[in-house]
Amino acid sequence: MKNNKYVNYSKSYEDIILKYKVYDEDIEYFNKVININYNASNNDELYDNGVFRYRSIDLDGNIIWLECSTTIYYERNKKYRVVSYSDITYYVKSREIINQSKNIYQALLDGIPEAIYLEDIETNKYVYINKKFKEMFSIDKDDLIDEDLGICRETLMSVHTDYDKVVKENIDQVRKGKGSDYVNIKYLDKNNNIIDTQVASIPFNIDKKTFKLTIIKDMNDIRKLESLRKRIIESEQRDSIKMKFFINMSHELKTPLNLIFTSAQLMENLYNKNKIYDFNGNVRKHIDLTIQNSYRLIKIINDLIDFTKMESGFYKLRVENKNIVTLVEDITMSVVNYASNNGLNIVFDTDVEDLVMPVDVNAIERIVLNILSNAIKFTNPGGDIYVNITHEDSIVRIIIEDTGIGIPKDKLSYIFERFNEINKGYIGNVYGSGIGLSMVKSMVNLLGGDIEVESEINIGTKFTITLNINALELDKDYVKGEFNDISNVERLTIGMTDVYK
Numbered sequence: 001m002k003n004n005k006y007v008n009y010s011k012s013y014e015d016i017i018l019k020y021k022v023y024d025e026d027i028e029y030f031n032k033v034i035n036i037n038y039n040a041s042n043n044d045e046l047y048d049n050g051v052f053r054y055r056s057i058d059l060d061g062n063i064i065w066l067e068c069s070t071t072i073y074y075e076r077n078k079k080y081r082v083v084s085y086s087d088i089t090y091y092v093k094s095r096e097i098i099n100q101s102k103n104i105y106q107a108l109l110d111g112i113p114e115a116i117y118l119e120d121i122e123t124n125k126y127v128y129i130n131k132k133f134k135e136m137f138s139i140d141k142d143d144l145i146d147e148d149l150g151i152c153r154e155t156l157m158s159v160h161t162d163y164d165k166v167v168k169e170n171i172d173q174v175r176k177g178k179g180s181d182y183v184n185i186k187y188l189d190k191n192n193n194i195i196d197t198q199v200a201s202i203p204f205n206i207d208k209k210t211f212k213l214t215i216i217k218d219m220n221d222i223r224k225l226e227s228l229r230k231r232i233i234e235s236e237q238r239d240s241i242k243m244k245f246f247i248n249m250s251h252e253l254k255t256p257l258n259l260i261f262t263s264a265q266l267m268e269n270l271y272n273k274n275k276i277y278d279f280n281g282n283v284r285k286h287i288d289l290t291i292q293n294s295y296r297l298i299k300i301i302n303d304l305i306d307f308t309k310m311e312s313g314f315y316k317l318r319v320e321n322k323n324i325v326t327l328v329e330d331i332t333m334s335v336v337n338y339a340s341n342n343g344l345n346i347v348f349d350t351d352v353e354d355l356v357m358p359v360d361v362n363a364i365e366r367i368v369l370n371i372l373s374n375a376i377k378f379t380n381p382g383g384d385i386y387v388n389i390t391h392e393d394s395i396v397r398i399i400i401e402d403t404g405i406g407i408p409k410d411k412l413s414y415i416f417e418r419f420n421e422i423n424k425g426y427i428g429n430v431y432g433s434g435i436g437l438s439m440v441k442s443m444v445n446l447l448g449g450d451i452e453v454e455s456e457i458n459i460g461t462k463f464t465i466t467l468n469i470n471a472l473e474l475d476k477d478y479v480k481g482e483f484n485d486i487s488n489v490e491r492l493t494i495g496m497t498d499v500y501k
Contacts, residue, residue, distance in 0.1 A: 343381030
């Protein structure tokens with residue numbers, strides 16, 4: 001190039017330079033470098049020794065990386081510039097891939113909870129240390145100059161003199177191409193703080209050169225993990241003891257309760273046969289009261305047993321293929337009389353007539369009956385209760401909505417917690433066990449579903465149970481079969497035992 005005019009150029013120059021233009025983001029940089037090189041009188045004045053890189057783009061939007069090299073020479077007092085261009089796109093992209101891999105490996109090694117270092121065993125210089133190593137030995141950025149780690153055991157940390165022999169044996173093992181088991185070694189950080197560790201090393205070969213890759217476990221971390229593991233085991237043991245206690249106690253309560261309940265049923269049978277004289281109706285009243293409260297105690301005991309099993313992870317589902325629509329409709333229709341006796345209207349609706357899916361019949365009954373029981377208890381005479389089923393793709397929603405007294409917004413977040421003020425269900429003269437809705441949520445979760453609640457004071461409450469058709473499978477992990485422990489009539493009576501005025 002002479003007087004800024006081309007004296008000669010190659011065919012490849014035409015193919016690359018004349019068909020591409022400088023990428024927009026690099027134009028300012030490109031013009032700056034070209035201007036410096038154009039005004040340079042010798043090679044020493046060229047920009048960065050005459051070499052720079054930039055991007056170019058063709059009409060189709062293809063981007064390439066070019067490396068431009070400029071050299072100045074004089075001939076017969078005339079200045080010439082020889083400019084060469086190299087397509088370095090493959091090189092740049094390869095470097096980007098390498099850097100991405102490096103960043104991934106760096107993040108991976110920095111995420112490991114043990115300290116790691118790589119040491120050149122010929123020079124005793126560390127060529128790599130991870131984030132945990134820096135934290136363990138209190139190494140700051142200021143301690144590392146230009147990433148030259150140097151001999152860390154002399155500058156940033158050192159081996160306690162009592163363990164020099166152990167470290168030497170460790171290095172000798174690596175020199176022989178063998179790894180070492182974890183051994184106890186104490187180090188000193190730069191502030192002479194003693195760090196108790198467990199250390200293991202293995203040989204690590206790079207380009208036929210052997211390095212020592214060492215992993216250091218802080219004994220404080222090990223002790224914390226061991227303490228945590230011990231607490232978890234103790235917690236599981238306590239939970240198991242509590243579960244056994246509650247279940248045993250519940251079964252013990254059932255024995256005298258069954259005697260009371262059986263006696264009350266016998267009294268009712270004799271009363272119905274006119275074999276008991278009732279002068280003013282007090283006998284009938286007390287028989288009904290005894291039976292009603294017996295059912296209530298049975299419900300509380302059953303809830304307590306199942307809830308304890310669920311909390312401890314011992315509750316077993318009884319999964320079978322059932323028509324979820326028919327199941328929920330039958331449960332809803334079974335409580336119509338209870339609702340009518342309380343002056344309420346129940347409406348059932350669905351957007352799908354038949355939908356067979358794996359379910360636990362007992363769980364669905366307990367869930368729906370519990371929510372319907374609350375709806376009846378907390379809805380004033382003249383109100384309505386709506387039960388709807390919707391189906392979309394693999395999702396089934398059971399929506400139970402009432403026009404009752406509602407729940408304060410500041411209490412909604414606690415509605416599914418056990419033994420809280422709302423869940424105990426104390427409103428006026430209506431009481432609950434305090435675990436009803438909490439057990440409902442646990443059962444829904446066991447079914448692989450979710451439950452949400454919306455409510456407004458004096459407007460009503462809406463429960464939405466979301467189930468996935470594919471959440472449960474009929475396999476050996478589940479106990480198959482009908483829930484035949486008690487009859488449907490008894491289950492309904494027990495489930496609705498809290499519905500009274």
